[in-house]
Amino acid sequence: MRIDGRALMDRAPTDRTRTSGARANGAPANGAVPVQPAANPLPSTVFLDLLAREAPPADFDGPLVTARAAGAGPDALAQLEGAKLAALRVRAIMQRYTRREAELSALFDTAGELAGLHDPDAILDGIVRRARWLLNADIAYLTLNDDERGDTCMRVTDGSVSAAFRRLRIPLGDGLGGLVAQTAMPYSSDDYLNDPQFRHRAFIDEAVAEEALVAILGVPMRLGSRVIGVLYAANRGERPFDQEKAVLLGSLASYAAVAIDKVRLLEETRAAMRELETAGAKARARGVAVERAAQAHERMTALVVRGGGAADVAAVVTEVLGGGLHVLDAAGRALAAAGDPAPLAEDELSRVMVTAHSPGTRGRTVRRGDLWIASVSTGAEVLGALVLRTAAEVSDADRRILERAALVTALLMLLRRSVTEAEGRVRGELLDDLLDGRVDGGEAFEARARRVNLDLEAPHVVLSARCASPDLRGRAAFWAASHAAVSRGLAAARREEVVLLLPGDEPGETADRVAKELGAALAAPVTVGAAGPVRDPSGVAAAHREARRCAEALVALGRRDGGADARELGFVGLLIGADRDVGGFLRATLGPVIDYDARRGTSLTGTLEVYFDAGCSLSRTAERLHIHVNTVTQRLNRVGRLLGDGWQEPGRALDIQLAIRLHRLQGPRG
DSSP states (O other): OOOOHHHHHTTHHHHHHHHHHHHHTTOOOSSOOOOOOOSSSSOTHHHHHHHHTTOOGGGGGHHHHHHHHTTOOHHHHHHHHHHHHHHHHHHHHHHHHHHHHHHHHHHHHHHHHHHTOOOHHHHHHHHHHHHHHHHTOSEEEEEEEETTTTEEEEEEEESOOOHHHHTOEEETTSHHHHHHHHHOOOEEESSGGGOTTSOOOHHHHHHHHHHTOOEEEEEEEEETTEEEEEEEEEESSSOOOOHHHHHHHHHHHHHHHHHHHHHHHHHHHHHHHHHHHHHHHHHHHHHHHHHHHHHHHHHHHHHHHHTOOHHHHHHHHHHHHOSEEEEEETTSOEEEEESOOOOOOHHHHHHHHHHHHOGGGTTSEEEETTEEEEEEEETTEEEEEEEEEOSSOOOHHHHHHHHHHHHHHHHHHHHHHHHHHHHHHHHHHHHHHHHTTOOOOSHHHHHHHHHTTOOTTSOEEEEEEEESSGGGHHHHHHHHHHHHHHHTOEEEEETTEEEEEEEOSOHHHHHHHHHHHHHHHHTSOEEEEEEEEEOSGGGHHHHHHHHHHHHHHHHHTTOOSEEEETGGGTHHHHHHOSSOOHHHHHHHHHHHHHHHHHHHOOOHHHHHHHHHHTTSOHHHHHHHHTSOHHHHHHHHHHHHHHHOTTTTSHHHHHHHHHHHHHHHHHOOOO
């Protein structure tokens, strides 16, 4: 309660009454009224009332003023002065406690707020904003230590206006912040730029001056004995920070350090969880890949056991890995495909074969664009390549599957080669016996023929194949054995030739086809002579002799890339043929013209004979036949349509002339 002058007047009649009584008891009667010092002229409750209503300091002078106005004596005034000073001290203590309570409450609020934050930047912003508010500072900021660079760098500011200040990196030991970060002790300066206790650096002082800072307080943020950063409060005027401010900022820095460390631990935990999840995902993926590889391996192993082929391996690979797969042999020829792959372009095939034959790529998968190449090899020998075409990335585990498939393919090729070689030996021995006439046609021979699937009742042709180089004879024999096994025939290598006995009744066509296929396999010209067909095992030896003479004739004629039988060689075939088939020669050479004359009653054959005798002169032919030249021309045009283009070429013309003479020698047939 506030005490004023009216309160003191209300107490005056009591004093006058006492004075009158005293005068009646012999007090002076001069009219003066002495003021008697009361035991408690102004109750202490006056100051308590002022304290209770939190009056400002100026109101505490009111009782003294009232007492003086009332004429209080020196002792009373001194007593009031002492009571006032005590009350002001109590007021200061109460204000300090109130302020401390507010600060503690703010710290608790800050702790609660920081505990609810999980973003590092949001926590740092909240710390700096609270520091500025609690200390009523012009600016607050925070730096974090960088142990690798040996400095403390500015992370967050609140109230800053200088870009250079916000980019500061303060070396440890330099300036106020560097000293706090290095020593882990709080420091303050009432006038930083002029304070000699710090080691000043020009770039730091320039940034501080640009921010116009005067008083600065910095406290360390510690985790145990380690300093992780510095929390600052600063004023742009001469408003220094007292001890209580330093303690308050230190408390906030402690909370901040704990909060930052909590977020760090949380981030580390999250990172560890993410790593665990990633590791778990990788482990699961690896498990799936291992399981898939195991299944693929089991399937490919089963293929080996049951005698599968390259096409079966390709099907397994494309089912497991997707895409399309080419299986190539050592020369780049397609053996099988699966998954409907796009054909290999010429440049792609060239790159594939170079990669497959490179020693450094054997046993591993190599990528060339969208092609994944695995060499099919056994030691130093390259048997072929697996080429997977896919746009998707192929993992390491999937590459192992492709490499395992290449290994299985090599094993299957070797097994097939071994089987083929074994069958080839059996077939070759049987054919050798047929060629040498050591077969009696009995039950033993029939059993041997059944063992190699040779049909004795079907017609067969005999082929004699010759290579341009003796070095190719081994590969030619292997190809012939494989071809004979597929065709249910026989094959054998005999000195300078490879002999085949194949089902069929067209020796010329078979010889030409085999010459082309074998030549493509060897990448070299091959000459094949043919004879047949034979329908009895006893005729194989004679047919072989004719086929061999035919092959020799082809070589002598310069035809080193192709095949033919005696009939296709014209009159040469008559000379080398075993049965001297004149009728067959006539039909093959002049048959259409002879048949035309028989049907139409014309004399195209006679015209041809005269034409050749006249040296192929139209005028002399017309003169000898007593017809017009145009008639000769018309008849020859008709011959050309019957015999086809090229009938007047020297080689064919010679065959036609020989056929005309043989036809004339045979005479008319009834």
